[in-house]
Amino acid sequence: MNKNRHTDHAKKRILVVRFSALGDVAMTLPVVYSLARQYPDVEIDFVTTPFFARLFLNPPANLTLRPVDLKKDYHGVKGTLRLLRYLSSLRPDYVADLHNVFRSWIIDRWFQLKGLKVVMVDKMRGERKAAISQKAPQPSFFSRYADVFAKLGFPVDVTFTTLFSDGLPTTTIEPEHPAVGIAPFARYANKTYPLHLVKRVAEMLTANGIHVYLFGGRGKEAEELQRLADSTPGCTSLAGRFPIEEELPLMGKMDVMVSMDSANQHMASLCATPVVSIWGSTTPECGFMPYRQDPDNALCLRLDCQPCSIAGKPECPLATLACMNNLLPETVANKILSLIKQ
Template identity: 35%
Template sequence: MNRIIVTRFSAMGDVAMTASVIREFVEQNKNIEIIMVSRGHFADFFKNIPRVQFLEIRPKTTHKGLFGLYRLSRELLRYKPSALVDLHNNLRSRFISLFFKLSNHPVSTLNKRRKEKKSFINGKTSKLLKLPLVTEAYADAFRNLGYTLVLSHQLYKKSNPIPENLKDLFSKGRTFIGIAPFAQHVYKVFPENKMEEVIAQLHKKGHTILLFGGGKEEKQKTEAWSEKYSNTISTIGKYSLSEELDIIANLDVMISMDSSGMHMASLVGTKCVSIWGATHPNLGFLGYGQSLENCVQVEHTSRPSSIYGNKPCDCDGVEAIDLVSPEMVVEKVAEVLLKNK
């Protein structure tokens, strides 16, 4: 067995995409073991992938600062790895990569294509250009070590168990729609009043809606929607990440921004209707195996204006994501449900 160290510390959606690539990598390379280094709460993304061992990085305690990273690097060498694949390419991961290089270990680093992306959003490159998927960039990091990896870009529907307290609900033969209404960056977020209108229209059609993602503030908002719409359930703070993945695996469709909800749906093979504003799927961040046809967006010469959704996108005085209407989202969901039959 060749043992490869893989580093990707954040963000949630990026780590989920990493898991999709690693799953196919180990399937195609039976002589490989992976030591996946990431933050502890992402471990469930990798738990069902064979020959993958998860190692938690603790950047605020054990692995804090240069000495902590040196300690982590020494710890990783105890696994007697044959190489290191850096799928993050930030200061922490570059330090670890340097340590491995000095220890005469092959290192392959993710090419983030920063210049191409900046050129794209600054209008120096045609807006019609489609950059390679980020998952292909991850795959290139493995290929650069001489390994074969052909990504299928297909969803693999999983038959995950339903959490015990939801079994009665899922046994009633309804249509189940998940919604992840929040995102890390504000310019990715579909306005709350419009998202509530989506919920209201889906509720009127008799669908059961499950809401995902967020902290205390988001929990209050989703619980308010749950009280207002009888067949709407907030999952925030009630389930582990593993259980959330199990629930998403049993949905008929997921609704998400350009955010981790989309990538979690990809991990368990659930189709996702994704809503795009300042960012754009042509930048390469479309969920693994997800269809461009299921992206809800309004094309405009100002889009995209942001790689990560942390910058506004002024489309003739309107924020880009405001160009999307609730009806557009509901119609796209109906299309997906019809194709599922």
């Protein structure tokens, strides 16, 4: 394995584009950090929104985050033209489109007309029906992102391990151990483990001397998780209390992190924390299995109706949510306890 590849690409610049969403941007990070470290003479500009740019802690020296506020500074036709001029001012030699949506297509075409080599990630949209009806496994997005750079002429070995290779920083709250983090929410309800079942899991863990920490967003999520914590001795809610720059090391300090098919499983994986993932309308075969996590820790009933979606839906098509409701809290708690005891 050639860890540092200097000669063929010296003084070249790659423009990488991925605007959203949080979990998808997090999945680009192991590939992009690995790329930067294996090509130290190549400058990499990563274009994303300001909030998602904050994920990129301790980046390699040749990786520069280029936050762009699409709603404020680059909105509409005039804003798009300003964005194109700004990206042109970076003088890239290659464009890696890791998003493959209408806005990134405009960027792609702009640079293609300038004669640059542009490669976009293959989202395999045509294969999604087969993935659902025939349960055909989809390639991981980590491999799909790596394929983009290989097609640009930059093959990359994805060797990333953690955001905190020099050790975890001090945090406002230092968790008591053994510590388990639980992030029960996801973007869609049919990817969310019901809170009354989360409470039972928490109760089983605390009964075994485990300290449980709840992760979630501000507003409604924080309110619901605070109520759960208040009614469960040994349980603490961290939801909405910390910026993402501190939430990441807090996840890194968990002995185990429990997450849905959501951004949280990917954020915890960036910290090399073991993840127990819970799958509902999606399955690990949809391509979103978290980085370097043991498939045995992915809890999925694999009912006949799973998956019903590649990325999630607002409601269960059968109105039963059996994929979540039938996953016993004892199953989840026993899996967590088995990892704690290792």
